[in-house]
Amino acid sequence: MKITVVGTGYVGLVTGTCLAETGNDVLCVDIDKNKVAKMQNGEVPIYEPHLDILFERNINAGRLKFTTELEEGLTHGQIIFLALPTPEDEDGSADLSYVLGVAENIGKLMTDYKVIVDKSTVPVGTAEKVTAVVAKHATVDFDVVSNPEFLREGFAVDDFLKPERIVIGSSSEKATQLMERLYKPFVRSGNPIIIMDEKSAELTKYAANSFLATKITFMNEIANFCEKVGADVDKVRIGMGTDSRIGKRFLFPGIGYGGSCFPKDVKALHKSGKDNLYNFQILDAVINVNNKQKTALIPKVVSHLGEDLSGKTIAIWGLAFKPETDDIREAPSLYIIDELLSRGATLKAFDPEAMDNVQRKLGDKITYADSMYDAIENTDALIICTEWSIFRTPNFQKLRENLKAPIIFDGRNLYDIAEMEKEGFTYFSIGRKNVL
Numbered sequence: 001m002k003i004t005v006v007g008t009g010y011v012g013l014v015t016g017t018c019l020a021e022t023g024n025d026v027l028c029v030d031i032d033k034n035k036v037a038k039m040q041n042g043e044v045p046i047y048e049p050h051l052d053i054l055f056e057r058n059i060n061a062g063r064l065k066f067t068t069e070l071e072e073g074l075t076h077g078q079i080i081f082l083a084l085p086t087p088e089d090e091d092g093s094a095d096l097s098y099v100l101g102v103a104e105n106i107g108k109l110m111t112d113y114k115v116i117v118d119k120s121t122v123p124v125g126t127a128e129k130v131t132a133v134v135a136k137h138a139t140v141d142f143d144v145v146s147n148p149e150f151l152r153e154g155f156a157v158d159d160f161l162k163p164e165r166i167v168i169g170s171s172s173e174k175a176t177q178l179m180e181r182l183y184k185p186f187v188r189s190g191n192p193i194i195i196m197d198e199k200s201a202e203l204t205k206y207a208a209n210s211f212l213a214t215k216i217t218f219m220n221e222i223a224n225f226c227e228k229v230g231a232d233v234d235k236v237r238i239g240m241g242t243d244s245r246i247g248k249r250f251l252f253p254g255i256g257y258g259g260s261c262f263p264k265d266v267k268a269l270h271k272s273g274k275d276n277l278y279n280f281q282i283l284d285a286v287i288n289v290n291n292k293q294k295t296a297l298i299p300k301v302v303s304h305l306g307e308d309l310s311g312k313t314i315a316i317w318g319l320a321f322k323p324e325t326d327d328i329r330e331a332p333s334l335y336i337i338d339e340l341l342s343r344g345a346t347l348k349a350f351d352p353e354a355m356d357n358v359q360r361k362l363g364d365k366i367t368y369a370d371s372m373y374d375a376i377e378n379t380d381a382l383i384i385c386t387e388w389s390i391f392r393t394p395n396f397q398k399l400r401e402n403l404k405a406p407i408i409f410d411g412r413n414l415y416d417i418a419e420m421e422k423e424g425f426t427y428f429s430i431g432r433k434n435v436l
């Protein structure tokens with residue numbers, strides 16, 4: 001099938017590459033000229049595990065191409081995916097200007113039947129808005145489909161190739177059949193393609209992300225309470241999670257959720273509620289608790305190292321909002337860095353993939369280390385912000401030797417309390433007893 005993907009970020013590029021992998025002829029459109037030039041030269045512009053292999057294979061096979069011209073994209077594809085940003089607007093709503101802007105141009109440029117697919121995360125009612133904007137200019141027939149994406153950064157390729165489910169929101173038989181044909185190779189093991197109306201599809205995505213953000217946040221509150229009463233959140237987590245109604249996943253406490261999706265999606269659903277005269281009280285609480293949780297380590301740092309951190313050098317392990325990505329959007333590390341800098345600390349950071357992105361944002365406000373051990377050399381303490389695998393079993397002797405004092409503030413509960421006691425560290429984590 002001939003497919004066009006507009007927007008080549010984490011979602012668009014993975015979508016385009018994986019659709020090419022099943023034999024489709026894919027053209028990706030992006031307004032970012034540098035990015036398109038890089039991709040035309042065979043360079044993957046983001047870090048996403050396994051994407052490079054598929055990317056190279058499909059470019060070489062001539063099934064994956066790139067352009068900056070939307071018109072070319074419209075000549076090419078029958079199905080046009082919109083994988084455009086829907087960032088948080090000032091009032092918390094999803095900014096639809098990218099989606100509606102491209103929709104308008106599609107309406108103007110279309111010369112034959114197209115299926116226009118909203119893959120971006122968009123509020124309820126967006127398919128109607130896209131339809132109206134396209135229809136204003138279109139002279140040919142078209143359908144708009146809502147097809148929210150559930151991939152996780154860090155596992156995006158795997159998630160796309162083997163999705164747990166595919167949601168298609170459409171009231172058009174013709175468009176639904178085309179979408180089912182396109183996705184059939186991805187659900188051979190029997191996972192469902194769930195067909196519904198556009199509004200329900202749009203809400204499914206927000207409901208899923210908001211539920212997961214709520215689950216994380218609930219556990220963070222339990223962790224905070226554990227600290228007050230002397231319980232151990234690890235024990236509570238396992239005790240709870242073995243109940244199959246609750247499940248083991250998404251119960252790990254830490255320094256809050258971040259990233260390009262949960263924060264903006266929870267706020268957008270909350271705002272969508274307000275716009276429809278519904279007050280999502282639970283989401284209000286989730287937003288507030290998570291905002292506080294991002295800097296939950298700061299009171300521990302201050303209680304141990306003092307309010308004034310000038311003269312102190314602190315190492316940071318992990319900058320990405322989660323492991324296996326270079327994405328730093330809404331990363332808790334950035335909030336922690338901000339708090340530490342405002343208290344006068346000098347910071348040395350290491351992250352396996354996200355340092356370039358942080359350097360572009362923060363410049364020389366912090367120092368960037370060549371390795372995790374280089375980061376801790378001559379520092380007064382270590383703060384762990386992201387649970388990258390390489391941080392899980394460090395050489396503790398090297399840590400003791402490099403740090404001026406063996407102090408760790410762990411925002412991801414990577415280490416065993418008993419082991420840290422044995423290894424002689426002063427160790428603070430989330431929802432567990434401090435080792436002093």
Ligand SMILES: NC(=O)c1ccc[n+]([C@@H]2O[C@H](COP(=O)([O-])OP(=O)(O)OC[C@H]3O[C@@H](n4cnc5c(N)ncnc54)[C@H](O)[C@@H]3O)[C@@H](O)[C@H]2O)c1
Pocket residue numbers: 006007008009010011012029030031032035083084085086098101102119120121122149150151152153260261
């Ligand atoms: N990142 C994720 O894990 C994820 C998962 C599921 C859903 N989503 C949703 O998918 C959408 C895209 O997210 P993302 O993370 O891929 O975004 P992104 O910011 O990584 O990528 C967006 C791309 O769109 C391009 N773009 C902007 N305006 C354009 C235009 N007018 N024409 C062509 N290209 C244009 C940008 O240059 C960029 O390359 C969002 O709605 C997001 O909420 C993201």
